[in-house]
Amino acid sequence: MPTYEYRCERCGTxxxxxxxxxxxxxxxxxxxxxxxxxxxxxxxxxxxxSGFHVTDYRSKSYKDAAKKEESSVGSSGSSLDD
Known part of the structure; x- marks a missing residue:
């Protein structure tokens, strides 16, 4: 149920x-x-x-490019702990 705000002249909001x-x-x-x-x-x-346009309805080419980028970043061997 929605919450509605009211203002009373005597009691306030x-x-x-x-x-x-x-x-x-x-x-x-x-x-x-x-x-x-x-x-x-x-x-x-x-x-x-799930269920949002940005994440669920991306083109196949976008998803493939994102996977390729993700795998290249993961296999670069750089570490933040060095």
Missing amino acids: FEAFQAITESPLQACPTCGGPVERLISRNVNILFKG
């Missing part, structure tokens, strides 16, 4: 977890005063796992 289909709050849950829904800066986007 607070967050509420609501379904997208729910209508916005009209009253503060603490004091019952009028509230205003704010534009939230909370953008918790998690990119994990």
Whole structure:
């Protein structure tokens, strides 16, 4: 469920977890005063796992070049521990 931010004239700002289909709050849950829904800066986007265009839909030539580059860097024999 998304988190929405509200501002109460008496209590200040607070967050509420609501379904997208729910209508916005009209009253503060603490004091019952009028509230205003704010534009939230909370953008918790998690990119994990496969399924992203950049990693999953690269051309075959790009993937082959990346493998070749990876193998040449790995076999060069240079070490950072020296």
